Amino acid sequence: MTAKDQDATARHDVDADSGATGLAVPGGLPTTAGLRRVMVPPGRAFDLLIVPTEGEPADSGDWIERARLWTAAPGLLPKQPAAHTAVPVLIPLYGCHVIWAPARGAVLGPTGRLDQLQVSLLEFAGCEADLADLELRCNRLLAATEGDAAAAFEFDERGPDRRAELASRFQEAVAVRRGLAALGPAVHVPPVHPPTLASQLAERLRDRTRLPERHELVTDRADFVLQIYEACGQRASEAAIARRQMGLEWAIIVILVAQLALMIVELLASRNST
Amino acid sequence: MPQIAIVGGGPGGLFTAWHLEQLATAPIEITIFEATDRVGGKVITPRFTAAPVHYEAGAAELYDYSPVGDDPLRELVESFGLPTVALGGSRVYVGGRAIANLDDLRDAYGDRACRDLGNFDTWARSVMTPREFFASGSDHAGSAEPSGRFDTTLAALPSREIRHYLETMIHSDLATPPAATSVAYGLQNYLMNDPAYMRLYCIAGGNEQLIDALVARLAATMRRSTVVEQVGEGSADQLRLTLLGHEGRREADFDIVVLALPMDALGRLAFASGSLAAAMQRHLAHHDHPAHYLRITLLLDGPPHTPTDDDGYLMLDAFGGCCLYLESAREPEARHGVLGWLLGGAAAESMAAWSDADLVTAALATLPDPLAVDPERVLEARVHRWTGAVSSLPGGWQPLSQDQRHRPAAKTHPGLFVVGDYLYDSTLNGVLDSAEHVAGCVAAELTDHAREI
Numbered sequence: 001m002t003a004k005d006q007d008a009t010a011r012h013d014v015d016a017d018s019g020a021t022g023l024a025v026p027g028g029l030p031t032t033a034g035l036r037r038v039m040v041p042p043g044r045a046f047d048l049l050i051v052p053t054e055g056e057p058a059d060s061g062d063w064i065e066r067a068r069l070w071t072a073a074p075g076l077l078p079k080q081p082a083a084h085t086a087v088p089v090l091i092p093l094y095g096c097h098v099i100w101a102p103a104r105g106a107v108l109g110p111t112g113r114l115d116q117l118q119v120s121l122l123e124f125a126g127c128e129a130d131l132a133d134l135e136l137r138c139n140r141l142l143a144a145t146e147g148d149a150a151a152a153f154e155f156d157e158r159g160p161d162r163r164a165e166l167a168s169r170f171q172e173a174v175a176v177r178r179g180l181a182a183l184g185p186a187v188h189v190p191p192v193h194p195p196t197l198a199s200q201l202a203e204r205l206r207d208r209t210r211l212p213e214r215h216e217l218v219t220d221r222a223d224f225v226l227q228i229y230e231a232c233g234q235r236a237s238e239a240a241i242a243r244r245q246m247g248l249e250w251a252i253i254v255i256l257v258a259q260l261a262l263m264i265v266e267l268l269a270s271r272n273s274t
Numbered sequence: 275m276p277q278i279a280i281v282g283g284g285p286g287g288l289f290t291a292w293h294l295e296q297l298a299t300a301p302i303e304i305t306i307f308e309a310t311d312r313v314g315g316k317v318i319t320p321r322f323t324a325a326p327v328h329y330e331a332g333a334a335e336l337y338d339y340s341p342v343g344d345d346p347l348r349e350l351v352e353s354f355g356l357p358t359v360a361l362g363g364s365r366v367y368v369g370g371r372a373i374a375n376l377d378d379l380r381d382a383y384g385d386r387a388c389r390d391l392g393n394f395d396t397w398a399r400s401v402m403t404p405r406e407f408f409a410s411g412s413d414h415a416g417s418a419e420p421s422g423r424f425d426t427t428l429a430a431l432p433s434r435e436i437r438h439y440l441e442t443m444i445h446s447d448l449a450t451p452p453a454a455t456s457v458a459y460g461l462q463n464y465l466m467n468d469p470a471y472m473r474l475y476c477i478a479g480g481n482e483q484l485i486d487a488l489v490a491r492l493a494a495t496m497r498r499s500t501v502v503e504q505v506g507e508g509s510a511d512q513l514r515l516t517l518l519g520h521e522g523r524r525e526a527d528f529d530i531v532v533l534a535l536p537m538d539a540l541g542r543l544a545f546a547s548g549s550l551a552a553a554m555q556r557h558l559a560h561h562d563h564p565a566h567y568l569r570i571t572l573l574l575d576g577p578p579h580t581p582t583d584d585d586g587y588l589m590l591d592a593f594g595g596c597c598l599y600l601e602s603a604r605e606p607e608a609r610h611g612v613l614g615w616l617l618g619g620a621a622a623e624s625m626a627a628w629s630d631a632d633l634v635t636a637a638l639a640t641l642p643d644p645l646a647v648d649p650e651r652v653l654e655a656r657v658h659r660w661t662g663a664v665s666s667l668p669g670g671w672q673p674l675s676q677d678q679r680h681r682p683a684a685k686t687h688p689g690l691f692v693v694g695d696y697l698y699d700s701t702l703n704g705v706l707d708s709a710e711h712v713a714g715c716v717a718a719e720l721t722d723h724a725r726e727i
Contacts, residue, residue: 094375194391197376204584
């Protein structure tokens, strides 16, 4: 690393994707290093540090550490489910290094390899962010089931008042399950053979972050939540039908009573006339 | 009580005993005879003396077929609660250049070579699907398996570079030159690199733990350091074994004898009866296509300066194509480095005569620059010669049916069975299949016999 590279002053790059400013390449990296902010689904900003190296970056151990520290910067990690890793994942890959954390990533490698690595990392970051968001929403729903589970069995007198609330949770559960179904093919993508550098990175990232296992777990949870709210919906419908039936029954009773009264009046009138 | 002798305390013998004990519906008495003082055969995980570090000296990896179908070995390992580690490695060093993916291949040889590999890959998959790969070696394999010589397939590749790349990639698994093996076996060894066909794994802490787990659970009597010299005819349809052990030479009769021996040991065994000797000669002649391995393992004073990838092994184009196991890379906290070379085929056979010191020097000289190790860093070196230890499955060779394979003299000596990896694909998974088949046959016969009585 040259003295110029060691320049401790952080440099600012223009954000190529979003036009936002304020991104700074961490100090101590080569002058060719760059930074991008990319919006990944579901609308989350992902900062990507790109550090070109030449050949095997054996002499760039310091760069790797600097990039790792930058990626792990505190306060950047979005609120994640407990199972979610907050420690940056470092993947050495045939002369390149890739670091990933939920809000930041870095690729270090020969110039000719950086494009493939960036595309693969960003695709993964989008997929992971999507899954993390679904995990968060599913966990919220799961917590709510504790209070709602009783309504899946029987509605009490307060039940009808909660119908709208339960309906909105059911809709949210359906949306989470739909999101998980849509994400499935990207998470459970079969390994590519013969592999490319991008496919090797994608496989390692999925493996290290246990993406398939997380997807399966949250899918199981979403199915459970969906069952609860489907049952709540069933009970809500039954309660509404029961309410309507009760009104109908009262109407019939009133009509019968009225009919009976009229009959009595008629009977009394006929007796008086005789 | 039926007396069963299993000759050979390698994985074949132990697996057979294990399955017999699981399947037997009546009490049986199993005795395992092992010529040496250790059991486990080619599954051996010794320790260096210079440091408490273990290494694989024989079978280094197990095949995981579970993505395609039933995997009895994987199930057995899991049932014993043994932790496993996935093994991967896509780097092939050709001319000192690392090729780990299509991007590297394109950089090294250009777009045309990349297309050639793609075409070969597409053809290989069309010839053998994952299901066919899984069924190969069994009676369900079908006659569609290509049976020509594998070198003719490679010769048809337009790109010389791709040919060399493929030969380097699969040579150490073939353990024989492409000219001496079949298209089917060659393709299997190429396709096994595709995770859709199978995956590799090893047992954390050493594959020999599988042997220890088996031995701990077996009720069979184990006779170590007992050489079976001859198989002959005993009284009342029994088979008589001539044994040489600590107590001298003696004879013993058994109802069932299972020969679970490697090819070379089977060739040394004497058969007293003429018909039995002739049957065994036919068996040997059909299956004796020896292939060779040689393992050189070095203990280093620290982890080697290998690129710190996840890969557990890589391929070098030295010695006609060899595998370099980065054994210490499997243990993140390893203080020492362990590098293991697996040589196969003609190189392994010819170099088996070399001294250990010469082999170590030759091995170190094969390391490309990024992996180079100063000889001063070598604390200890171990060499294991596995000459003729596996079978090469030559081109044009037609496998026999399962029953013919395992009962060389079914009519004259129905109580004699053979078990071996050479009856399948020279893997641990293959020998388990072999053992399962024989145990099933024996258990069925014993049940029938008990009913008759």
